[in-house]
Amino acid sequence: MIGIDDEKFIRGKIPMTKQEIRILTLAKAQIDSDSIVVDVGAGTGSITVEAARLAKNGKVFAVERNLEAIDLIKQNIEKFSVDNVEIICAEAPDALKTLPTLDAAIIGGSGGRLEKILDIIHTKLKIGGKIVINAITIQTAATALAYFRANNIKYDAFQVQITRLKKIRAYDMNQVLNPIWIVTAEKI
Amino acid sequence: MIGIDDEKFIRGKIPMTKQEIRILTLAKAQIDSDSIVVDVGAGTGSITVEAARLAKNGKVFAVERNLEAIDLIKQNIEKFSVDNVEIICAEAPDALKTLPTLDAAIIGGSGGRLEKILDIIHTKLKIGGKIVINAITIQTAATALAYFRANNIKYDAFQVQITRLKKIRAYDMNQVLNPIWIVTAEKI
Amino acid sequence: MIGIDDEKFIRGKIPMTKQEIRILTLAKAQIDSDSIVVDVGAGTGSITVEAARLAKNGKVFAVERNLEAIDLIKQNIEKFSVDNVEIICAEAPDALKTLPTLDAAIIGGSGGRLEKILDIIHTKLKIGGKIVINAITIQTAATALAYFRANNIKYDAFQVQITRLKKIRAYDMNQVLNPIWIVTAEKI
């Protein structure tokens, strides 16, 4: 099961991947019970926690450079009692070099170094493994597409736009989330 | 794992719930390995097949009145080798009366009888069970919201708008899917 | 010319119709240089000001019940030097009874009395005149559609979703606006 309610996570000032986006991202990553997964730019750890519950006999590496975020990841790991997460408190792409062979990589943040991150991730990935990028800007989305094209890597991509309906008295008010591109590549 | 590629399903002229919508719908239904699920308006059976794979020790009832759709459901059940589906070739809400207690109900089509369907579904649902409605029209979405409000049933709702990017030479062309409202209610 | 930049208006805590929505709304209202227009729920007066510039030999009635909004309308009328606006500080639908024959009616806010407002507006409208409703909730949109259907009034409707791209260093960040339904009816 995926799709923990947003409010159940301990949150700080760090932006969190919202439930609907998290569901789509985790599903596209095709995580199995014994998968080895990396969550690059793990933020509050919401993706990390859900990935760890899917890969219950596997492992999730949460890569994050922000100390406040690291603290939130630790709190959320504890809250949801997942014991198969290793936090790597360092900057990608350098932090990725020591990773083992991966089944899936989820990239929520790239700090402007997406191509270098993808270079390493792609070498670490098993055949059939998935890379799922959440791009919040047109530049990041375009960079991801250009990278996969240039390297002849098979990909699919979509933009998702969620508008939540919030019950306020007699009305359900539109509460829109920022659109995100989800770009998924497969190592072949 | 959820999110079978659309092209893997055997398809006819019956509209199929697209992968991204299917992922969100299945996740919101919170289907467990032993869940009892009904898929109302099962169409090509794409939701049925994925629900049956999640509820591998449970059961999925696929309710559908259209004979062409029934045939597609049978073909897809066979293609994906799921053996825990019971097809009910009849019209909702009548067809729902014989259902056992349910963990989750997914309503993809209601033939204009959404309220009567919800009346029966709600009585069949376990405490904590989920109803997930995919509404493709504003009228159906508004009816669902009004029903849950009138009956004091807890719900959340969002509109989802997916735009796929289709690789055509040097460009990724926008290929938009029709927006859908996903309304989820929980029996409390 | 339509489409004054949002920042050029004097704004308070009252929500303002954003430029892109204002453009679409004004265009759908088909305002001519001698049109008589009513702006129901005029808010900050952004629609009123732009309508008054289009109907430069006509007149715009700005109906608004909120005193803070009235003050903003006055300030914006003065800032943009339009002299063909009459502010009606009262509640619709009652405030509409004294209006003359109208070429166009724009309804930005209805205070939950949309049907009664439409009853009066429709009697005031010239043959060929336009009603343009900005609905920010699914309930208001559904009510508008149901009203025009029930009264055999010709309408077209669309939902518009704008995502502004805001330049922040090397990126253009998505800044989404809440989706709005624009429902346009014509008196025939």
Place this chain on the structure above:
Amino acid sequence: MIGIDDEKFIRGKIPMTKQEIRILTLAKAQIDSDSIVVDVGAGTGSITVEAARLAKNGKVFAVERNLEAIDLIKQNIEKFSVDNVEIICAEAPDALKTLPTLDAAIIGGSGGRLEKILDIIHTKLKIGGKIVINAITIQTAATALAYFRANNIKYDAFQVQITRLKKIRAYDMNQVLNPIWIVTAEKI
């Protein structure tokens, strides 16, 4: 007045800028009654016709390379009785070199040569003149943004997503249009 109904244009197999996008594009171009305008990639001529009606004492140059489109432009010019359009049947950017000083340039199609087109357009534009680009792909949108950034040209940009509601019996069915980016720059 802008916003001619789509069905009123004579259409062929050439894709036409839809009414809602046309309205936004024309408004952003800030066309005056004596404006000199170019419509690059004029297609069926829907933008050309509406621009010519706005610039009734000015002129619109419709640049288009496709002969079938040229024929549609001619038919639509005739149908809407506009006499201030000059069709340039040639390929941009070369076709743009002979243009006079411009108040506004609308770019609906660039044939993969957007940067070279912008180079010429920008030199032709008056101070305060507007360039409005309709980008239907993420690559074209990203190229436009990168160009304006690299050349320190002031711009604003948004993505617009229109979903029309089509009345079918008791329902209004969502009929979504492909999302488009509208990027507007001003020569300063």
